[in-house]
Every structure is written in C-alpha cells, then in structure tokens.
Amino acid sequence: MCILHIYFVLLALVLPSFGTTPRTQGWWVGRPQPYFAGLPTNLTLISGQTAYLTCRVHMLGDRSVTWMRVRDLHILTVGRKTYTADDRFQVLHSAKTDDWTLQLQYTQPRDAGAYKCQVNSDPKIVRNVYLTVTDKRVLDGQLYRMPPTNKENGEYGTYILGGKERFLQAGSSLSLVCVVTHTKKPPTALLWYHDQHVLDYDSPRGGISLQVEKTGEQTTSRLLLSSVTTSDSGNYTCLPVNAPTASVSVHVNSDELRAAVQQEDFILSSSSHLHDSPFLLLLLLVFLLLLLLLHTPGEVLSSGYSLS
Numbered sequence: 001m002c003i004l005h006i007y008f009v010l011l012a013l014v015l016p017s018f019g020t021t022p023r024t025q026g027w028w029v030g031r032p033q034p035y036f037a038g039l040p041t042n043l044t045l046i047s048g049q050t051a052y053l054t055c056r057v058h059m060l061g062d063r064s065v066t067w068m069r070v071r072d073l074h075i076l077t078v079g080r081k082t083y084t085a086d087d088r089f090q091v092l093h094s095a096k097t098d099d100w101t102l103q104l105q106y107t108q109p110r111d112a113g114a115y116k117c118q119v120n121s122d123p124k125i126v127r128n129v130y131l132t133v134t135d136k137r138v139l140d141g142q143l144y145r146m147p148p149t150n151k152e153n154g155e156y157g158t159y160i161l162g163g164k165e166r167f168l169q170a171g172s173s174l175s176l177v178c179v180v181t182h183t184k185k186p187p188t189a190l191l192w193y194h195d196q197h198v199l200d201y202d203s204p205r206g207g208i209s210l211q212v213e214k215t216g217e218q219t220t221s222r223l224l225l226s227s228v229t230t231s232d233s234g235n236y237t238c239l240p241v242n243a244p245t246a247s248v249s250v251h252v253n254s255d256e257l258r259a260a261v262q263q264e265d266f267i268l269s270s271s272s273h274l275h276d277s278p279f280l281l282l283l284l285l286v287f288l289l290l291l292l293l294l295h296t297p298g299e300v301l302s303s304g305y306s307l308s
Contacts, residue, residue, distance in 0.1 A: 031061075032059040032061065033059065033121060034057050034058065034059045034060050034061065034063060034119050034121050034125060035057070035058055035059060035125065036055070036056065036057060036058075036117075036125065036127045037056035037057075037058060037098070039054055039055075039056055041127070041128065041129050041130060042129075042130050042132070043129065043130070043131050043132070044132040044133075044134065044188075044189055045107060045131075045132075045133060045134070046133070046134050046136050046191070046198055047107055047108055047109055047133050047134065047135050047136045047137075048106060048107065048136055049107055049198075049200070049202060050103065050104065050105050050106075050107070050202060051102075051103070051104040051107050051111070051131055051133075052092075052101050052102075052103055053067075053101065053102040053103075053104070053115050053117075053129045053131065054099055054100075054101045054129075055067070055099070055100045055101070055102070055117030055127060055129065056097075056098050056099050056100075057098055057100060057117075057119055058098050060098065060119065063119050063120050063121050064078055064079045064119070064120055065077075065078075065079065065091075065100040065117060065118070065119055066078045066079075066116075066117070066118045066119075066120070067089075067091060067100075067102045067115060067116070067117055067118075068115070068116040068118060069113070069115055069116075070113060070114035070115065070116050070128065071113045071114070076089050076091075076102065076115075077089065077090075077091040077102065079091075080093060088104055088105045088106055089102065089103070089104055090102075090103045090105075091103070100117065102115060102117075102129075104131075107131075107133045108133060109133045109134075109135045110133075111131060111133050112131055112132055112133045113130070113131060114128045114129070114130050114131075115128070115129050115130075115131060116128055116129075117129065134189065134241070136198070155182070156180060156181065156182050156187070156240065156242075156243035156244060157180070157181040157182075157244065158178065158179070158180050158181075158238060158240055158243055158244045158245060158246040159178075159179055159246050160176055160177065160178050160179075160236075160238055160246045160247070160248050161176075161177040161178075161179065162176075162177075162248070163248070164247075164248055164249060165248065165249045165250075165251065166248055166249070166250045166251065167251050167253065168228055168250065168251070168252050168253070169252070169253055170228060170229050170230060170252055170253065170254050171227055171228070171229075172227075172228060173224060173225065173226050173227070173228065174223075174224070174225040174228050174232065174250060174252075175222070175223070175224050175225075176192075176222070176223045176224075176236055176238070176248065177220065177221070177222050177223075178190070178192075178220070178221045178222075178223070178238030178240075178246060179218060179219070179220050180218070180219040180220075180221075180238075180240045180243055181217060181218050182217055182218075182219065182243070186214050186219045187219060187240035187241050187242060187243045188241050188242070189240070189241045190212060190219060190221045190238070190239070190240045190241070191238075191239045191240075191241075192210070192221070192223050192236065192237070192238060192239070193235075193236070193237040193239060194232070194234055194235075194236055195234045195235055199223065205225075205232075207225060207226040207227060208223070208224070208225060209222075209223075209224040209226075210222070210223060210224075211224075219240070221238065223236070223238075228252050229252060230252050230253075230254050231252075232250065232252050233250055233251050233252045234249075234250060235247055235248075235249055235250075236248050236249075236250055
C-alpha cells in the first residue's frame, strides 16, 4: 500500500510538466543565439596597404552584421551593403564561411582606431577590432637615420646573420635572418625592405614568407624569397620600429652570366695549368725541335746540290 502511494505522488509531480517548455538556461535552448569566434582583435600595418578586419559570427541565422567606425559612429556596412561614400570600404563574405570581413584599401594614418562589428540579435552582441596604421613616410625616414638610444625604453641592437653581401643564382631561394636584441621590451613592429619597397604577404612579387619569433631579450625575423630573379637584386633592410636597422646587398646572377663566368674560369684554369707544368712545356719544345730536324736535312742537301 505504501509503494502504491509513492507511485501516485510521483505521477502527480511528473504529469503537470508535460506540454510545458523547460526553463533550462543556455543559448542552445529555443532559438540559437549568435556568438563571435575568438579571433585577434588587433591589426597593425603600413599606410597604403589593405586592411582586412575579420568578424566571424557563428549561428547568425537571419540576423545581419553591421560594421561601424567607433570614432564618429558612422555605419560603414550592413550585411552585404555599403553605407559610406568612401569607396575604399567593402564587406567580404562567402556563404561557405561565417566571416564578415571589412576591407579597407589604401589605408592612411587617419584610418587608425576602433571598428565595431555588431549583430542585431536580442540582446545585441558587439566586438571591437583595433586598427593601427604606421605612416610609411616615417618608416622611410628611419632608413637613413639612427634612432637615439633611450635607456628608459631599453637599448637595442640589430644585425643580419651572414655576410654583408649575398650571391645567388636565378631560380634559387633567398633566406635572410634578422636578430634584434633588446634589454627591456621588444620592438613594436619589424619590417623588411627591398630597396624602398616594403616586403609582406601582399607584395606583388609573391612567394614571400615571413616569420617572427620572440624569446627573452631577442626577436628574430626570417625572410624567405622563393625562385629569385635578377629583379630581386638590391639592398635588403631589416627595420625594427624605434631600433637600429641592418642591411645586406644581394646579387642574383642569371643563367647566361653564370655560363659566361664558368667559361672564363675554364680558360683561366687551362692557362694556369700550362704555366704551372714545366714538364708539359718541355715536351712541347722537344716536339717542335724534332719537327725542325726532320725538315732541315732535306733542305740543306737540296741547297748543297745546287751549289755544286
């Protein structure tokens, strides 16, 4: 009897819950709520380059993504549409991805600041991306002057591994390693220049790889250029911001020049072997002397017969 009573009590507690919506908390209950992926929120580049500010939104559904400039609260894009007269701005999105990337071409120092990616969900979700644009003219000036040492910010030293000149054949790869030592904090940025042109992933040349490694009091940057040509010859400069620069001179030889050099080396090598081998010279003199003796007696007899 007691067991039957307990059964009816449990049944009375369970039956009222049928047909009702569970009050469980969590975005996955009911309508899915969008959320941002954990992507970097800081982008640093040089004026003139193209900025790509990425906002990745999962579970977006039928909501829209808005990009806004925080400085003046100016709406730049909503969904795929652009709402600014500045044609440098454009939103990039593919149906195959969850990325809504704000593209800004021909960046200028005035473009620096925070940009807001906003989703019109309930409640709204917002993510700020911070853009830093370094004036290229300032960096160009650092190529020709050594920054003063500031002991409060630490002391820096910059050098490129290897000699001051590199000689390569066309089609090979160029690898340069720049090391920056610092007593306090590392440089905020480290750039590579080919003559007056900045080298990065967006360079028209293509085939450029850049790697930066920070360990303790040393920052190392590796530059790799694949399949070099004669146009890759020139001066390569490692430029850490607010630190001394280091340069190397690179010479890329074409296949024609290499063949000419090898031909010249062969001729010089052959002549040097003759000069360095007295035995060969002696044999050559003996051979010439034998030829002279073989022809001389006949000429003498013929001349003597005519005289008599």
